[in-house]
Amino acid sequence: MTTEPSVHESSxxxxxxxxxxxxxLLAVATLILLSAFSVITLSISLFALGYGLDNSLQPLPLALSIFFGLLLxxxxxxxxxxxYFRQVFIPQLKSTPLWLMISVGTGVVLALLVNQATSIVTPPEGMETTVQTIMQGETLAVVLVxxxxxxxxxxxxxxLFRGLIFDGYHHRYGFFIATIVSSVIFMAFHLLEYYDYWVASVAITLLAIVLATIRFKSQSLLNPILCHMTYNLTIILLA
Structure with missing residues (x-):
């Protein structure tokens, strides 16, 4: 028997x-809005900072597009x-000392493993991620990224992924289907950045599965957030 996320009885x-x-539907809306806001912000930033549209890979405009794309x-x-936000997400922003250590430790270990894998199976020649491009820019761009x-x-x-999508499918179909669906969609969101580097695609899918497992086992949404934060931080520091 699976455990359902708690819902306030008064609702x-x-x-x-x-x-x-x-x-x-919300995932599709997210992809559309994120793309639209990022492109709009990038275009405005390029003109405001004196760049032309042919200089779209400048670090600061890219950083601003990511920042405001997410924020909007x-x-x-x-x-x-x-x-869902009020009745499930907010109440599950909780943890215990043990799960805090597990979440942070898992993020670090997974990032170290991925870093080792990318050193063995190197990316295609000339491949540079958006974050790597931004990290070569000015201080403000680095802070924003x-x-x-x-x-x-x-x-x-x-x-979105371990909350709305995972819980929606877990409620009807159980842990396995919820993990597969949320992980595949999570990987698809990152596919444009890593479509020609299979190691990165596998790493993102593995991260999604680990995050879904932490979310399910701990019955918390704070723990996968912390694991995800730690993973991203470690990856950037190792880059």
Missing amino acids: SVNPLQGLDKHSL TYPLIMRASKN YVSVILFAPFFEEY
Whole structure:
């Protein structure tokens, strides 16, 4: 028997009811909004900073596009799923000392393993991720990417993937299906960045499975957020 996330008894609406289909619509909406806001911010930044559209790979405009793309998109998704946000997500931002250590330790270990794998099976020649490009820029760009990748992305992505999507499918189909669906969609969101490097795609999928397992076993959404934050931080520091 699987354990369901707790829902306040005083609520007349079950936030998990129909969440499997609703979460997929929200995932599509997230992808569309994130792309739109990022492109708009990038375009505005390029002109405001005196660059042309042919200089779209400048670090600061890229950093601004990621920062504002995340900051503008996910609060709208949270607003669109406010019952889940209030009744499930907020109450599950909890942990214990043991799970805090497990979550942080798992993030570090997984990042070290991925770093080792990428040193054995190296990326295609000339491949450079968006974050790597930004890290070569000015201080403001680096600060923005740290905030985006280490704070914003883990918090917001865990809300969508290990929150809405995982819980929606777990409620109807159980742990295995919920893990597969949430992990595949998580990997798909990152596919554009790593489509030609299979090691990175496998690493992202493995991370998603680990995060789903932590979320299920600990019955907490804070723990996968912390694990995700630690993983991203370690990957950046090792780069």
